[in-house]
Amino acid sequence: MLDTTLVADEKAFSGAVTLRLDQADRYCTTHGARLTETRRQVLGLILSSEKPLGAYDLLDHLRAYHRNAAPPTVYRALEFLAEHGLIHKIERLSAFVGCTHRLECHHGEGCGHRAQFLICRHCGVARELEDNAIGVALTHAASRASFRMETATIEIEGICAACQDAVP
Template sequence: MQKSATEQLLKRAEVMCQRRGVRMTPTRREVFAILTEQEGAVGAYDLLDLLKAEVPNAKPPTIYRALEFLQSQGFVHKVSSSNSYVLCSHFEKQHPVQMLICTHCGNVQEIHSSGVHQAFVEQAEKEGFTVQQQTVEALGICSNCQHSQ
């Protein structure tokens, strides 16, 4: 992502934080900025290494606390199947998340199909289950990787 795009996204996130009365601390801001610069999802320890360039005394709890915050604000999605994190660029509203994860290059593409979401919720309701949060992860090969093979 280009610098200006990173700045814009950060500004949007900061506006959200102000509105919600939560604090975007320098460390949280830094982790957010690092994530905007990554192509796909990134593991916590890789993030920690990158963070150390800016915050030399950063420790694992530093990164986990920052990620927890960013996740709770919807700025970041966790990719459970690879235990990594990816930035969300549509964080202004709550949305169903379906992630297309390339097993070849690690790229993660987010799609929001309300049809998929609705079908899922309805099936769950039939089981008497109330869905609070839904993330669907699909593993496969992205179009870039298919074309470069």
């Protein structure tokens, strides 16, 4: 979980997050894009958090490192990261979570990532669940409606196992 006192300093990221950031950097370079310092810090903050982070949460963390950080800075970084498939936006929460699918996919750009999110109403944790059967069912349903689906994100609300165990 992201420590709320964390500044957006790369040294504060875990080894696993730093590895994912390096993968994202290579992915961007390979695809003619640039993972700037700010974009890398925003992605690192998102990847370090168990819970989805909103733009203003990210801005608060960035301001500890970049005093002049402003909302447009965060929104531009989020737009870039989403455009390159490195994060997902959880619409219901207006918040963002990391995605490594793009980094792990070996099939090229046409992977057709179809993500499902399990969002706990009690603790706020969002877990990405990529169930291929759900993706196939959505693709077939769209096809029957003469619609070619490119991406899909499903948000499922409920209570996670930890909260179920904690609440009698």
